[in-house]
Amino acid sequence: MYSTAITGSGVFTPEHSITNDELVVAFNTHADLFNAENADAILAGTMVEKPYSSSEFIFAASGIERRYVLDKLGVLDPVRMYPKMPDQSDDDPSLMAEMAVDAALQAMAQAGKSADDIDAVICAASNHERAYHAIAVEIQNLLKIDGFAFDMNVACSSATFGIQMATDMIKSGSISTALVVCPEICSAHLEWRDRDCHFIFGDAATALLIERDEELQTPHFKIKSTKLATQFSNNIRNNNGFLRRTRDQMDDRHDMQFMQNGRRSQPVDATHSANFSAGV
Secondary structure, eight states, rough: OOEEEEEEEEEOSEEEEEEEHHHHHHHHHHHHHHHHTTTTHHHHHHOOOOOOHHHHHHHHHOOOOOOOOOOOOOTTTTTTOSOOOOOOOTSSSOHHHHHHHHHHHHHHHHHOOOHHHHHHEEEEEEEOOOOOSSSHHHHHHHHTSSHHHHHHHOOOOOOHHHHHHHHHHHTTTTEEEEEEEEEEGGTTTBTTTOOOOOOOOEEEEEEEEEESSSSOOOOOOEEEEEEEEOOSSSSOOOOOOGGGGGGGGGGGOGSSEEEEOOOOOOOEEEEEEEEEEEEE
């Protein structure tokens, strides 16, 4: 059994950010439009009036003051209320791969590693741009890394599960070095029209270089132990998927985006604990 360490890290952050005040202006304008359009149903009691959001409510509920996004204009359009991404051909790199490569190159440079030193690439994310081909294999190809790559999704805990998977493979001796990348375009699956969750997510990508800890002389974080645990909850849900069209459900439904019901007293989706110690 080998011991493991994190020797490099990187992060990609989009250039656009949205403050709470900006988000509230867009949401409240959207609420006015929705309430006016459905005034008769609201008056009849068959539809609930959409309440206003506020910067104070957002900060009290989440502690968030701003979020970074790939597209700002689409999110802040009170009629659209979701990002507008550029068209890409099949020959263009996917957005998730581009983000991941940016973060990965930072992690590799910090660790002093090249593509030849890496055995595996894990793309761990809560949502993937497509089902196949795997985003991880695309990232592997763009970075010119040999070996193997695969995607994994464990909702909000994808990153921690990716670290665990890489650590276990290195400990067993099947590989010596792994790149764990976590590109998240959460703005695309967040329901910006829902007051209870419209403020939660932004977009970013992180990368970690994990390798055998064999008398490392460079700064690193030794992975001393890990433990995974999951517990089912319906409080967080997204009903979208490839079976949607088979049920004639292609209409615009809020439950096809990220939905959160924080008022229900059920356990969270997944938990992960890990102990790290800094080493030199």
